Structure formats: structure tokens, C-alpha cells
Amino acid sequence: METKKTWAEQVIKQDEIDKYLINGNDFIDEQEIFRQLEENKNPDKQRIRDIMQKSLSIELLNPDEVASLLAVEDEDLLQEMYATALKVKQKVYDNRIVFFAPLYCSNLCVNSCLYCGFRKENTEEKRRILTMDEIREETRIVTREGHKRMIIVFGEHERSNADYMVESIKAAYSVQEKSPNGPGSGNIRRINVNAAPMETSELKKLWKAGIGTYQVFQETYHKPTYKVVHPSGPKSNYQWRLYALHRAMDAGIDDVATGALFGVYDWKFEVMGLLYHAMDLERQFGIGPHTISFPRLTPASGSQLSTDSKYLVSDEHMKKLVAILRLSVPYTGLICTVREQPDTHTALMTIGCTQTDASSNIGIGGYTDALKAKALVQVEGSTQIKEKQQFILNDTRSLDEMVREMGKLGMISSFCTAGYRCGRTGDKIMGLLKSCKEGKFCKLNAVLTYREFLDDYASDETREIGFPIIEKEMMEIKEMPFYKKGKLYENFLDKYEHICNGERDFYI
């Protein structure tokens, strides 16, 4: 008698893997990566400097070049790499840091990932899936902080399928919330999604719901390790995950994001894996990843691997790998999360990261719970409940504090969602990033959205730091030849004036 397949057993569609393979092989050739790491382990200084020059020309590095950077141990040369990484970032993205908030909708999961609190065998985890009313409430709290971008996260489960995701996205987009200070009201203007790999027809549903970026992390590119840490469930299929972003591209989602969970396997190998991923997306679609993330393994409920892995990455190596990613894929956004300790987080922001979350709560219903807890016990800061979240956060500063911190470093915080609303997506934005033109728009939109934040959400201390930054940015904009083309500068000033007068959501 034929037994009926479970939902999880029906997730993978082999033909939606096979169509992307080259002569039956995927793009991760482990032996080739090990050979590249071995053959480039003693690069001379001049070669490293030549590679850095190539990065400054905003060109994707090749695997041998990246392997050479990974071998650098010389302290002076490392300092040069950090400085060059920041220069590359400023050239492509200017001086801004984009903020977003995560929203975890469900921790129901059919997988068994050894590093994750959501894994199905974890009986310590309190399982929950948010209703649409709860999603709207969570979104209201996030919006009241001043966020304009969210990434919605789902465990892989029948109940949090693509249809549930679509409803969640619509619910979050529908929220409009009065801002605490100014005359304006806020809303989430761009929703990105972090969800399990899906078939193309399901991804099309997300596309039609108006998502920004679709994000899937490979976790580890090393196949034997992948097999060990993903023992069962759809996630145990390495290639299904490896081609998740390819299917998204075919579904029309032209902003895709990759990442690896550092600490599961050797960090140098993972950097090479991320590079090969970017290269294959470029080869097959002409569009590289919109962002790359590099979360580091942090303690998770019921996960021994999350504390005992022999590949845990030190702060020093973390800094190095971020700089190398910046140099390797110069046009791509780099996301640093508040899994990092505040000091490390700040250090990583100054070597080329472009985005971060802030005031994050990753428990299911965590923003609402934290608000209730605060009201009850009158304590400051957010509350983390280990049994309701995927892992533990190390930096729980509020968005206002984080914006202030970036201001002290001379960086402008941006809540820009303009590119996504002006057709600067997919190959269009890739072209603008590679030619260093997108950063010019980033600069303008950063000023417009920073001003909104300062007026509507910032504390007095943050405003004190923020307004001189706006003045400095406005001076630079006035002087830069790029903005003298056409009516761009006049257009910008006009929009800025509207914002100063209390109107909202102007962008270029």
C-alpha cells in the first residue's frame, strides 16, 4: 500500500534543481576550493595590494584572488585591507548605514538543524505562529521606533507556507502608525523575507505580494558538514537550498540575498563558498546578490553545537572575513546583525558593512512581549526569552541609540527604500552599483529619511548629533558635480523642504 507523503516530503522538486546544474554538477567544487586556498597561502604584499586596487575598481574578485586575501596575516597589510574595504564601501554606497528590523512570525519548523533553537526535536522551544492581528501589532511597535524596513522570518512548516507569508506581508504593509514626536505617521515601506527555499510557483506568490529582497542563507557551503548539521527535513537537501535564489530569480524576484552561518565550518571555506554563489548568480542571471550576511553562531536553546563547535569564529577573524567579503564582492550590500556584541558590531560597521538591524527582538511575538514586560516591571531594555527565539542577541540597543552611535562615527543613518520604488532593482541597480552611481542616490535619500527620523522619532541627544551630520552631507551634496546634472539638486532641495514642513515619504 502506498503511504501518503507528508507536506515536508513534497517540498523538494528535483527538476527545479537539475535545470541549474552544469553537466550534472553544482557550482561548489570542494576540492577546487581547497586547492585555491592551498596554492595561494603565501601571497606577496604587492599581489595583495594589486588585488585591493581591483576591488577599488568595483570588480568582482576571482577565487584565487580571494584565497590570497584570506591568507594575509601581516598586521600592516590587514590594516590596509580594512581601510580599503571602507573606501570601497564609501565609493559604492557612500557614508550611509541602512537600518531594518526583523520580525519573526513563526517558530514552527520541520527541520532538525543542530545549531538552531527552532529545530523540531527541541522540546524547550515554545512553539507559536502569529495571527495577522499579532503581526500588525508587532509591526506597529517596530514602526513606532522609526523603522521603515523589515525582514520577516519564518520557520519551514506547512502552517507558515507561502500563502501565510503573503498574508503576513500584506498585514505588515497595511500598518500606519502615528510617530511619537513629529507631525508625521510612519509605515513599513519595504519588506524583505527570510524563508526556506521554495519552488518557483510559490516564490511567484511572494513576488506578487511586493517583497523587497528574498533571503536564504546556505549556512555552510561544505557538503559533508552540511549533511551532519542538517540531518533531516527538506533543509537536509544541500542543492535544493543552494539554488533557492536561482529559483527566486526565475520567479521574478530580482533582489536576492545570501549568507553563511559562520562557526559551523571553516570560515575561509565559507567566504569562498559565498564568492562562488555570487559568481554563479552573475553567470546565470547577470545579477549578483543584493546583500550578503555573515551571522556568527551564537548560543541557541537546546543546541550543543551552538556553543561547542570547533569552528567558532574569533572577533579578529570576523573582522577579517567581513573586510574580505567587502573587497571580494564590492557592489554587494553587507549586513551585520545585532548577534554581535556592541563593540564588535561597531568595529564591523567601520570596515564596509552597509546595513544593520537595531532594537531587534527575535522572539515570536517578541516586540509585544517585551513591551508588556517593560510595563509590568518598569525595566529598561528589551527582553529576550531564549525558549521563544532562534538564538540569543548580544546587542540590544534601541534604534535611537544605534543611530546616535553611527552619528558619533560620522555615519548617516538611512531609512531609504527609494531604489525599490524607482525601478532601481535587479540588473538596473547592479549597473548603478558597479558604476558607483547608486551611492549618489543613497546620499540624497539618506538625508531625506534621516531628517524624517530626527523629526519624528529621535531623542534630543540623537538630534544634537544628527543635525550637524545633515548639514555636512548637504554641503557635500551642493559641491559634488554629479548633482549638478539636470535638475537633480533642485529636485532634492524641493523634497527636503517638503520634509522639513512635515510632509513625509519623499524620495529620489
Added chain:
Amino acid sequence: MNIFVMENAIFTSKDILEISNQFSNINECLNSIADRVKATTGISIYFCEIIGSRWSFCAGDITLDIPEHRIEISEKYGIMTGEIYVSENEWTKILDLLKEFIEK
């Protein structure tokens, strides 16, 4: 610069019909229309597919780096344009033609 001449019928609904008959793919049609608009008026445009608040580039002048106008021409499509070199009346006629094509 004003090289768009309506009375010479450089850019008409008949031309749009011809373009749409030439290509089976919508994006190829839109590319051809954008080329024709550029050739006849000097105005750069690119088309975006509208999905919720997302405007996703789909066809047209990919070299248009500094758009000046963002115009919704239907529920599903919008255009970004460079500087407009024709009179308001002429530009309205062009937009009507684009809307006519998209609606078909």
C-alpha cells in the same frame, strides 16, 4: 531640443501596434517603444512593473541614471523618465499612447 513632431506622425498608435506585432515578448515591445520614444523625442524612459509599492525595472533605457519623473501609466506599469523636451500637450499625447499600449 524639441525633435518630437506629432504632425509628422512619428510616434502614433499605428507604430505601437506595429511594434507589438513584431515581438511576442512584452519586455521586447517595451524596449522597442522606449527606443522609439528616445529616437523621436530625445526623452529617455524605462518601464517598471508595479507590484505593491515595488517598481521593478523591466525594460527600456537602462542607461538612464538620473530620472526626473516617476509616472504611473497603469496599475501594473510605470515609467521613469529623463528630462522632458516636448511641450506638455505633446507629452500628454505620448503618455496616452503608452497607456493605450499597456492597456492592450
